[in-house]
Amino acid sequence: MSLTTRRSRMAAATLAAITAIGGLAACGNDDDTPAEGEKPEKLVVDTFGEFGYDELVKQYEQETGIKIELRKTAQLGEYRPKLVRYLATGKGAADVTALEEGILNEFKANPRNWADLTPLVSSEISDDYLPWKWELGKAPDGRLIGLPTDVGSLAVCYRKDLFEAAGLPTERDAVSALWPDWNGFHQAGQKYKQATGKAFVDSITAVSNGVLFQQGSDLFYDKENNIIADSSPAVKSAWETATSMVDISAKASTWSPEWSGGFKQGTFAATFCPSWMLGIVADNSGEENKGKWDVAAVPGGGGNWGGSWLAVPEQSKYPEEAAKLAQFLTNATSQVEAFKAKGPLPTNLEALKNEAFLSYTNEYFSNAPTGKIFGESVAQIEPIHLGPKHQAIKENAFEPAMRAFENGQASKDAAWEQFTKDAQTQGVF
């Protein structure tokens, strides 16, 4: 037993962090830069969550003879630090890299890390996508750094069997009619709680996500990227609406073990479902709950949670081929296939009009016509400006403060104060 074993084991994670800070694999140009137009043997694609690319990648391999390595990371929280390391050291990034809207702006701030796709993709495709989504893929200096993949149009997933037991309607139109606004949602929740004694919605942070992203106005940042967390009306209204629902919350914050375990246990009867969440709800609930879930409209109508772009890092050796692959993965047919496989909602206008997309029903969710439900809601999405530290403010200031209130650790005022203070210090010291 070496004396330093303990030290090295305990420090393994820390060491990794220090090494990353040190940027051990220092930047440098590789000598084996390929000749112009040379065909790559292999391209790497980095995604997080579920993009539904497994089959598409195989298809592309067969068509082009280029081997594709699809690297998946389960959560954005693990994905982001890896990406940071690749960019900081100039090595290791995939040729095609998925960027989520919460982190896109942060990476846009240094556009020189990304290849300008404008000369690499065919010029006609700029009209193929939702116009606002296309515009958000551009950096401040005008470079096109991302091709749109999906949007996270919002809906509510609810358990029909639990609704029935509480005497609430179960048919999806009738359920949608229960909550034309958030007040209606709250009342339905209170009715459910009275009848069953159980919590209605997973957490108030989930509610706040819903409210936050349907405002269509500035959230934590104004258009000049000043932090306006304490004065933003959208943030305040999300805060007020969400904190008012603490009485119907199961206090199981999204992604926690209480949350993923809660799906099977029926700890809550409703949760918010951007279309990419459908696959996750199905996985967490398991085969035994198949057909018990259904999809209804979100209170207040519309809203967007999540959604991504595909970018090509400047360090990619084959930017042209990578751009071609990105273009393939985001074209209309691919987006419909990805939607059918795992649920990410198309942003390609043609895909949104596609018959196969619109007529698609989700077997797990009681054959809900998810293509139609989400397809229609896309039109209502209003683009939101997120700002550079949006994700950090939301994850490390807004939601923790809200949870502190939800768990009774802080009064509402103290929690709000905690949030506004922490929002200012994200990304500065």
Place this chain on the structure above:
Amino acid sequence: MSLSATTAPPSPAAPPPDVPARRRRGYLFNRLDLKYSPYLYIAPFFLIFGAFGLYPMLRTAWMSLHDWDMVGEHTFIGFDNYTALFSDEYFWNALINTFGIFALSTIPQLLMALFLANLLNQTLLRAKTFFRMAIFVPNVVSVAAVAIVFGMLFQRDFGLFNWLLGLVGVDQIDWRAQEWSSWTAIATMVNWRWTGYNTLILLAGMQAIPKDLYEAAAIDGASPWRQFWQITLPMLKPTFIFVVILSTIGGMQLFTEPLLFANGSIIGGNQREYQTLAMYMYEKGIYNLSTAGYGAAVAWAIFMIIVFVSLINFVLVRRAAK
């Protein structure tokens, strides 16, 4: 190096002119071999230490003097990062958390290890090797696996510990919501993993104590309890301090357990109840792209704290040796 210098043959200023060239080459090779090969033998350690120890440390020190954006600009700002550190309440919070968890994990752990080592040292004990190996098993388990399993045991709604508490009529505890409960939970993981390891080291120390001391004490009529206090403990002091230093270094760098306990949230609890120094370093250095320089300053602060605590230990060793 003194060894190679003294064993080297006397080297004349120039080889005699009548020696054939072949023999001269062999002679030269021998000389080079004696003079330089010891350096080659020890080179691997220094190369590895240089690449993975020294270079990152110096680079981190250099970064800590900058306003350093991980994927963007770097501006030299001198010691501003360090002065900011002193008035940063979240840094102090992380420091207190780290020492709190450290105390909760080290003190019970070492007492337990001492007790177990003494038990394993009994001559009457059967199947010694089995017990000695069994006690070490938790240390072999991957830290992530430990943290995930304990994270589930300490769950609020369906966790085992809350279920057990429920059986005796105690209310559910939201383990992650207070400092004392979250520190206890994390300390439990550390204790589970490291008690066996420390037991083995203490046991080795105990076995190095000469048996005749105990025999003499027994003849003089000292009880086993008295023998433990008057012989085992004083003789074990150097080993004990060594174990304390290792625990200190491990405790100051605690990262994986609290991070996984927080479901991967780098701030460690809604109000940073259990964010450790290493987590704070990660938050500033890696999570926030634009504050990597500040994160590097936190990393150096951790280093200084470890050096400081180790120095205290060193002084204690010196005093114990006198």
